[in-house]
Amino acid sequence: MCERGYGMLVGWLDRNGQLDPLAHPCDRVTRDLIRAFIIEYSVGRAEGTVAGAVRGIAYVLRACAPPDGVDWLTRLAHRMTNTAKPSRPKLPRMVRIADIVLLSNRLMDIGLDKLGQGHRSGAPIYRDGLIIGLLIHRPVRRRNLTDLRVGHNLIVNDLGIRITIPREETKKGVPFDGYVPKRLEQAVFTYLDRVRPVLLNSDIPDEGWLWIGRQGRRMPADDISIRVTKTTRKHFGRDLSPHLFRDCAATEVALERPELIGMTKHLLGHMTPASSQKFYNQATSLTAFSRHSDVIRKLREEGS
Incomplete structure (x- = not known):
C-alpha cells in the first residue's frame, strides 16, 4: 500500500515533467509539490483515501532515509489520517449478527428449494447466502474471500474445512489460519457437492475457485461486493458491503x-x-x- 502511494506520486511527477530519476526520493518532495499533488489527487476521492496515499509516500521516504525520512511529511500524513472524515457513515448501515445469520440461512434454504424444483436460479441464491454467512463468521477481507480456492487455501481435512491465508496475501501481513465454523460446514459441503457444479461451465476448465459467477467463471471481487450489497439492501433496507461485516463482527x-x-x-x-x-x-x-x-x-x- 505504501509503494502504491509513492508510485502515484512518482507517476504524477513524471506526467508533470518534474521527475528527476537520479534524485534521492526524499529530495523529490517539497511542500509546494505535495500540496499540488494532494489538490489534484483529491478530486473524486474520499479524505481517507487521500490520507492513505500521503501516508504511503511518507512511510516510503522513512524507509529510504531512516528513521525520520521527511519529518514534516510524516506529521502531515498522520494529521490527515486522524482528521479524515468517513465518506459514508457506518453506523446507519450496521446490522446485528443474528439478523445476518438468519438472512444467510433463509437464502440458502430458498436456493435449495429452487434447485430441488429444477430451477438453476437457486444456485446463485444459495451461493450468495453462503458468502454472507461465511463473511459474518469469518470476516476476511474481500480480496482474501475472492481468492479462496479449493485444495489450495480452502482444504478439507479430518478436523473440518480449513482456511489458510499466508501473510504475504493479507493487508496487514498477519497470516490467517482457521476453520469454517461447524454450523457452516454442512452448508459448504452442500455448496461444493450440489450448488457449485450447477454454476460451473463445462466448456471452461475448473481451476478450483470457490466462488463461481457469470458464465461459469471465477467470481471477481467487485461482483461479490455488488451481490452482497444488493442482497442486504433488499432485505435490510441498507447497504452492507463485505468490508462492513468486519465492523459488525467487532x-x-x-x-x-x-x-x-x-x-x-x-x-x-x-x-x-x-x-x-x-x-x-x-x-x-x-x-x-x-x-x-x-x-x-x-x-x-x-x-x-
Whole structure:
C-alpha cells in the first residue's frame, strides 16, 4: 500500500515533467509539490483515501532515509489520517449478527428449494447466502474471500474445512489460519457437492475457485461486493458491503462479550487490538444511538 502511494506520486511527477530519476526520493518532495499533488489527487476521492496515499509516500521516504525520512511529511500524513472524515457513515448501515445469520440461512434454504424444483436460479441464491454467512463468521477481507480456492487455501481435512491465508496475501501481513465454523460446514459441503457444479461451465476448465459467477467463471471481487450489497439492501433496507461485516463482527463482540474484546485482533487479522478498536468497533456509537431511540420512544409514550 505504501509503494502504491509513492508510485502515484512518482507517476504524477513524471506526467508533470518534474521527475528527476537520479534524485534521492526524499529530495523529490517539497511542500509546494505535495500540496499540488494532494489538490489534484483529491478530486473524486474520499479524505481517507487521500490520507492513505500521503501516508504511503511518507512511510516510503522513512524507509529510504531512516528513521525520520521527511519529518514534516510524516506529521502531515498522520494529521490527515486522524482528521479524515468517513465518506459514508457506518453506523446507519450496521446490522446485528443474528439478523445476518438468519438472512444467510433463509437464502440458502430458498436456493435449495429452487434447485430441488429444477430451477438453476437457486444456485446463485444459495451461493450468495453462503458468502454472507461465511463473511459474518469469518470476516476476511474481500480480496482474501475472492481468492479462496479449493485444495489450495480452502482444504478439507479430518478436523473440518480449513482456511489458510499466508501473510504475504493479507493487508496487514498477519497470516490467517482457521476453520469454517461447524454450523457452516454442512452448508459448504452442500455448496461444493450440489450448488457449485450447477454454476460451473463445462466448456471452461475448473481451476478450483470457490466462488463461481457469470458464465461459469471465477467470481471477481467487485461482483461479490455488488451481490452482497444488493442482497442486504433488499432485505435490510441498507447497504452492507463485505468490508462492513468486519465492523459488525467487532461491534457485536464489544456489545455482547466485552471481556473478549481482545479476540477481535485475531478475528480481523490485525497486529494489535488497538487497530480493531480504532477502525471497526462502533459499540459506543451504537449504544448511544439505541439509548437515544429509547428516550424518544418513552417521550412519545408519555405524550400520548
